[in-house]
Amino acid sequence: EVQLVESGGGLVKPGGSLRLSCAASGFTLTNAWMKWVRQAPGKGLEWIGRIKGKAEGGTTDHAAPLKGRFTISRDDSKNTLYLQMNSLKNEDTAVYYCTHYRDSSGLRADTWGQGTLVTVSS
Amino acid sequence: QAVVTQEPSLTVSPGGTVTLTCGSSTGAVISNHYPYWLQQKPGQAPRTLIYDTTYKHSWTPDRFSGSLLGGKAALTLSGAQPEDDAEYYCLLSYSGVGVFGGGTKLTVL
Numbered sequence: 001e002v003q004l005v006e007s008g009g010g011l012v013k014p015g016g017s018l019r020l021s022c023a024a025s026g027f028t029l030t031n032a033w034m035k036w037v038r039q040a041p042g043k044g045l046e047w048i049g050r051i052k053g054k055a056e057g058g059t060t061d062h063a064a065p066l067k068g069r070f071t072i073s074r075d076d077s078k079n080t081l082y083l084q085m086n087s088l089k090n091e092d093t094a095v096y097y098c099t100h101y102r103d104s105s106g107l108r109a110d111t112w113g114q115g116t117l118v119t120v121s122s
Numbered sequence: 123q124a125v126v127t128q129e130p131s132l133t134v135s136p137g138g139t140v141t142l143t144c145g146s147s148t149g150a151v152i153s154n155h156y157p158y159w160l161q162q163k164p165g166q167a168p169r170t171l172i173y174d175t176t177y178k179h180s181w182t183p184d185r186f187s188g189s190l191l192g193g194k195a196a197l198t199l200s201g202a203q204p205e206d207d208a209e210y211y212c213l214l215s216y217s218g219v220g221v222f223g224g225g226t227k228l229t230v231l
Contacts, residue, residue, distance in 0.1 A: 112169070
């Protein structure tokens with residue numbers, strides 16, 4: 001079964017850091033194109049960033065407002081995607097989703113994790 | 123960063139037809155923006171209905187279709203069903219960087 005499981009969310013103080021993990025099962029991340037999306041309570045979706053498959057160089061793109069604070073990476077040996085979040089602000093409070101949306105072959109997917117809640121508060 | 127605009131809310135009668143649109147602050151939406159349309163119901167993760175303007179996933183009901191219309195991306199629902207009552211988000215790509223619209227709350231009533 002194809003599945004994504006996020007972890008690492010929780011309560012963090014403003015200015016703090018957190019690393020979210022997204023463990024994949026049922027498929028390999030190596031050539032998967034993945035993205036992170038977040039949703040603040042009662043609000044809409046926000047695109048955080050994406051990472052291409054290894055065949056495309058594994059390059060990343062990040063949303064301009066978050067660039068420099070948020071970084072996407074991947075550990076193929078652990079089949080896990082990461083989101084490193086630094087200098088967290090109250091407005092970063094949200095449910096964070098990882099999603100697999102295509103492969104290097106061009107095949108489309110639409111697998112979402114269950115989401116992990118990050119709360120930034122003093 | 124570009125701003126993507128959607129109607130905040132729309133209402134459609136059961137069996138009716140409605141078109142949701144998605145505009146860009148940078149100008150006309152074109153195929154190179156690779157428009158996506160996602161549906162989200164309360165308490166659930168989103169799911170993609172349409173990608174790359176017109177393409178459907180295997181689970182996308184036939185009554186949904188995507189297009190470019192008047193300089194915007196459009197999602198047309200023909201023959202609305204009660205289960206289509208949901209929030210709909212469009213997503214545009216700007217040279218690889220994605221931006222979501224604010225979402226359209228579609229009520230089937």
